[in-house]
Amino acid sequence: MTISRKKITIFIINSYAAHEMKKSFLSSSLSETLRTIDNAVSRAETAGISPHSSTGYQLNPSLEVIPLEWRVADLYSRCKGDPGAVASGAVPGEEFALVWRPHAEAEVQVKSASPDLLLALKLVAEDLTPLEAREHHGIDLRHLDAALDKAVEEGILLRPRSGIRREFPAEAVASEVPGELAEAHSFAIQWHITQACDLHCRHCYDRSSRRAVSLAEGERILTELRAFCDAHFVSGHVVFTGGNPFLHPNFPELYSLALELGFTTAILGNPVPEGKLDELLSIGRPEFYQISLEGLEEHTDYIRGEGHFRRSIEFLHLLADREVTSSVMLTLTKHNREQVIPLAQLLEGKAGGFTFNRLVPIGEGAALQTVPPEEFHRLAEEFVTFESNSSCAYLKDNLLNITLERQGRPPFDGCTGYGCGAAFNFIAVLSDGTAHACRKFPSPLGNVLQQGLDQIYHSEQAARYRRGCKGCDGCRLRPRCGGCLAVAYGSRRDPFLERDPYCFIDGEQ
Numbered sequence: 001m002t003i004s005r006k007k008i009t010i011f012i013i014n015s016y017a018a019h020e021m022k023k024s025f026l027s028s029s030l031s032e033t034l035r036t037i038d039n040a041v042s043r044a045e046t047a048g049i050s051p052h053s054s055t056g057y058q059l060n061p062s063l064e065v066i067p068l069e070w071r072v073a074d075l076y077s078r079c080k081g082d083p084g085a086v087a088s089g090a091v092p093g094e095e096f097a098l099v100w101r102p103h104a105e106a107e108v109q110v111k112s113a114s115p116d117l118l119l120a121l122k123l124v125a126e127d128l129t130p131l132e133a134r135e136h137h138g139i140d141l142r143h144l145d146a147a148l149d150k151a152v153e154e155g156i157l158l159r160p161r162s163g164i165r166r167e168f169p170a171e172a173v174a175s176e177v178p179g180e181l182a183e184a185h186s187f188a189i190q191w192h193i194t195q196a197c198d199l200h201c202r203h204c205y206d207r208s209s210r211r212a213v214s215l216a217e218g219e220r221i222l223t224e225l226r227a228f229c230d231a232h233f234v235s236g237h238v239v240f241t242g243g244n245p246f247l248h249p250n251f252p253e254l255y256s257l258a259l260e261l262g263f264t265t266a267i268l269g270n271p272v273p274e275g276k277l278d279e280l281l282s283i284g285r286p287e288f289y290q291i292s293l294e295g296l297e298e299h300t301d302y303i304r305g306e307g308h309f310r311r312s313i314e315f316l317h318l319l320a321d322r323e324v325t326s327s328v329m330l331t332l333t334k335h336n337r338e339q340v341i342p343l344a345q346l347l348e349g350k351a352g353g354f355t356f357n358r359l360v361p362i363g364e365g366a367a368l369q370t371v372p373p374e375e376f377h378r379l380a381e382e383f384v385t386f387e388s389n390s391s392c393a394y395l396k397d398n399l400l401n402i403t404l405e406r407q408g409r410p411p412f413d414g415c416t417g418y419g420c421g422a423a424f425n426f427i428a429v430l431s432d433g434t435a436h437a438c439r440k441f442p443s444p445l446g447n448v449l450q451q452g453l454d455q456i457y458h459s460e461q462a463a464r465y466r467r468g469c470k471g472c473d474g475c476r477l478r479p480r481c482g483g484c485l486a487v488a489y490g491s492r493r494d495p496f497l498e499r500d501p502y503c504f505i506d507g508e509q
Helices: 030-046 073-078 083-089 115-125 130-137 141-153 215-232 251-260 274-283 297-304 308-321 337-347 363-367 373-387 400-406 453-457 460-467 485-490
Strands: 010-013 018-021 064-071 091-100 109-112 186-192 235-241 264-268 289-292 326-332 354-358 426-429 434-436 444-447
Touching (some): 030 073, 073 109, 130 141, 186 215, 215 251, 274 308, 326 337, 337 373
Parallel strands (some): 186 235, 235 264
Antiparallel strands (some): 091 109
């Protein structure tokens, strides 16, 4: 969108209302220009700053946008309004000056309006959604997002609270939930775009012949995700997985569109040839690329196929050469419990991150043995201790907060940054559009291609998963934990009523 300096609609904002004023550039002396800025500063000093709107971005009530014939706004700010100092450096030229007070306790700011800040103001003043601006004016959404973020950061625009919020019932928590755990600022989909896979792992939870998402359906899902994020005032994140997402015929197009729509991206997949990785990086860099190892070489190859361990180590080196953040996930079972720490030690300096998930014995994984609870409790102690001095290991399992508490260390924020984030700050979307609260166990919410993401997210069923297990009610760690609903399900418990069977907060179980 091209903004004409002489045609732009100027919005003068005071503490009571906003009104449009079309104004041509009139000749004025420098002294008149400085008086205009002085007067705006005085008004901003006394303007009230209203609470953030719950329905949309709003212009800061103290803001005035002033067309000038002198380039003095930034100079005025640097010289603290000293007329003599400003006069010595002032030059003729048209600009817009922004005068505003970022918040009630802040000093008034004066600066020259950059094209990006004017773009953000125009979008909000004309009540355009980012997608509408992209459709009608061809604006790059990444550019627009950056402009809006900058305007919010500087206090020129006020952004509403996130619409991704979770309010636990009073009986569910022992004390008030910290704000950072009750309100998410991003929303993710773990998107299984295809079932096709070049591996056949012994713990695979879904080998069904579910069809791959079509390009048209994929474009629809991504566009709907962007609209959902905009409506809830959060950023969006797309985790591409499968099967192997690289085996989808339209993976490059879907990945490219995700970036064009302003999403951050990640890959959960298998090692791929150098050419495939470089093709991906030519489109855009993912936030991270996660692969899986199941222990040391012999056991990994037993679970994932001969040669997988060596290919994975080579691929980690390739990711490092390309400066792509890497992560390694292990699925914890009875038979690899003793290999977790040795694998973590081996990955130091090779992987950007390493952690584990407990096996959920469903699908083909039902043939494997889960780790005994007492062995998991000992591993929790070992892993938390190891992690404190590791450059690679990180904590993911919610129950590790119990060990941190016992060691007198601060808690971490759990599996997704909010304890169990199932149907809260993420959902899983399968290749046919079916949505689940968590991909690790059957937790169907509907189909995004039939019902839409907004309807699914705000459904009663999604709310049940967000609420979590009633068996955890009253626990002091509840906001950061909630156990694992998938593990409870895999242990033939009711995940909505019976807590994770590995929980040891009150002693061994």
